[in-house]
Every structure is written in C-alpha cells, then in structure tokens.
Amino acid sequence: MSEVQVPNNAPEHCPGTQSDDAGKASACAGCPNQGICASGAVKGPNPDIQLVKERLEQVQNKILILSGKGGVGKSTVTAMLSRSLAAADANRNVAVLDIDICGPSQPRLLGVLNEQVHQSGSGWSPVYVEDNLSVMSIGFLLGSQDAAVIWRGPKKNGMIKQFLCEVDWGNLDFLLMDTPPGTSDEHLSASTYLSEANLSGAVIVTTPQEVALLDVRKEIDFCKKVNIKILGVIENMSGFVCPSCKVESEIFKANTGGARKMCEDLNVPFLGQLPLDPRIARCCDEGKDFITEIPDSPAIKAINLIIENILKSIKV
Numbered sequence: 001m002s003e004v005q006v007p008n009n010a011p012e013h014c015p016g017t018q019s020d021d022a023g024k025a026s027a028c029a030g031c032p033n034q035g036i037c038a039s040g041a042v043k044g045p046n047p048d049i050q051l052v053k054e055r056l057e058q059v060q061n062k063i064l065i066l067s068g069k070g071g072v073g074k075s076t077v078t079a080m081l082s083r084s085l086a087a088a089d090a091n092r093n094v095a096v097l098d099i100d101i102c103g104p105s106q107p108r109l110l111g112v113l114n115e116q117v118h119q120s121g122s123g124w125s126p127v128y129v130e131d132n133l134s135v136m137s138i139g140f141l142l143g144s145q146d147a148a149v150i151w152r153g154p155k156k157n158g159m160i161k162q163f164l165c166e167v168d169w170g171n172l173d174f175l176l177m178d179t180p181p182g183t184s185d186e187h188l189s190a191s192t193y194l195s196e197a198n199l200s201g202a203v204i205v206t207t208p209q210e211v212a213l214l215d216v217r218k219e220i221d222f223c224k225k226v227n228i229k230i231l232g233v234i235e236n237m238s239g240f241v242c243p244s245c246k247v248e249s250e251i252f253k254a255n256t257g258g259a260r261k262m263c264e265d266l267n268v269p270f271l272g273q274l275p276l277d278p279r280i281a282r283c284c285d286e287g288k289d290f291i292t293e294i295p296d297s298p299a300i301k302a303i304n305l306i307i308e309n310i311l312k313s314i315k316v
Ligand SMILES: Nc1ncnc2c1ncn2[C@@H]1O[C@H](COP(=O)(O)OP(=O)(O)OP(=O)(O)O)[C@@H](O)[C@H]1O
Pocket: 067, 069, 070, 071, 072, 073, 074, 075, 076, 077, 100, 103, 105, 179, 180, 181, 236, 237, 274, 275, 276, 277, 278, 279, 280, 281, 282, 284, 285
C-alpha cells in the first residue's frame, strides 16, 4: 500500500515525507520542512502507523463505512448500524468515529448535537449516546454548528491521526468510521493510518440506481488498491412501502439489477437492502433512536439482517 505521510504544515501537493521526491518536488518550494525532508532524516517507517495500531489494540472490530456517491445514506446507515449493534447487547461496546471532516453529521444523527468532548489524562473522551454507544466528531470541536471547515489534505490528515491516536475509546467491540463520499484525502489518511491496525474491512453504501452503482465500482477498486477487505455492499432506499396504503413502490429504480447484481458481477458480498422510510429521515433530523421511535418500520428487521451478514463477512 502506498503510504502518504505529510506534516500538518505541508503545502497542498506535498509528495509525503517518505517519498523519493521529499524536499525536492516543485511543491516543496517554500515549505518550512523542505530542508529536513531533502536531507532524508525523516525517512523510515511511519511511527504514526505504529501508534494507531497500539491505541486501537483494545478495539475488536474496526469498520470503515464508505460510499461512492454523496447523499446515498452512508451517515444514516452508520448511525443505524451503531444503534442496532449497541441495542442488541448491553455488554457490547460500540463507537462511531466521524471522519467526514468537512461535513460531520453524526452528532445530529445520534442526538448529541450540543455536547462537548472533554480532555482527560488519557486523551479526548468521546461523547456518550448510551452507556455502550459513544461518538467522536469534529462537529464537537467547532465553535458553531454553521462553521465551515475549509481544510486542505494535510490538515485533515492531522485531524484524523489525532482522532485515531488521542481518543480514549476504552475497550470496544465495534468502531464504525463514517467517511465522506468518494475516495479523497480522508480515505487515504484513514487507510494509511489503519494499515497495521487490523482493520476488519469496509462496508459500502449505495442506492439501487446505476448512477450510484457506477461510483460504488470505483470505491471497490479503491479498496482493492489499498488492500482494504470489502465486507460487503448495502443497498439503501431500496423500495418504499406507503405507510397509509401499504403499496410498495421503487423510488430509485434498479434498472441494471441494483447492488445485488453488481455484487455478483464483482464477486463481493451483498449485505442486504434497507427500505426508504420517511420516518427514518425524521428520526435522524431529530436525533432520535429509530429503534424505539418506529419499532414497526421494516428497516429494523432489515438492519439486523445486514448486521448478521457483516458479522459473517468479518469472520471469513
Ligand atoms: N432509508 C432511508 N429512508 C429515508 N430517508 C433516508 C434513508 N437513508 C437516508 N435517508 C435520508 O437521506 C438523506 C441523506 O442521507 P445521509 O446524510 O445519511 O447521506 P450520506 O451518504 O451520508 O451523505 P453525504 O454525502 O453528506 O455523506 C438524509 O436526509 C437522510 O435522512
């Protein structure tokens, strides 16, 4: 796997301190680290990767949640998976790490929007949603909910490293990491830092439409290129049952066979379908727990089936 290690104050196109071009590329001109990089003194194994490995040793299952396209419900699915995993077993410890640096939504989805993180001797304490469900997000660190995070790659990289190294998660059974859509800086940083940390793999979220599936194929290719195991694909917003007349319709039509067919073609596990239920969107907007709010939703059964399939994929 290619490892891109860049200092926090690096210029936009920093080739990385481990690159043969370190200190010599045109992007290095004017960088305060140019001298030390050019000297080769910083070359060697990336100590941060080792640190992340040590800090996450008490975390049993580490799962990246990815999507090719934006708006397909990746953050919603992450929140639903975390709530369902935690609700199924009070002795199971679950956490969500929101590494969508520019668009953090987990504080709202999990109903802890106005909470703050606290610094303790052993690092940042995550915010607790339930006794066995915690969350960490840049959203907790911003002065205002409307504040825009306009950061280049190196700064995002530094924040992700801090999240992975400095949060005191304690013993966790599951750490779900919500990422931005696509394959950008955040994905590269996370895959690099987690390369030695026994990452369980990635769950990819899509809708049934070909326009979303096209981007999922790129996401699958990314995972293969950086050696991330694909735990499987979830098809979200798949079918809609009208709450009044109970007639089922397809809002996002799967003209090409949807995610199931794509998974067969690409030989990756299909984890299941989640229906479109407007009450899910309402629960998420209000930060409410869909399990207790809408117990009759077909999404509850669906998400539990998906969890069973994820657990099977992890064991393979
Ligand atoms: N199964 C569902 N039923 C109804 N609404 C849903 C469902 N899944 C997601 N939504 C709604 O769709 C919208 C987009 O969801 P969400 O923000 O989770 O997508 P995302 O893929 O994480 O987006 P981003 O590109 O910002 O990362 C939200 O309004 C959410 O409430």
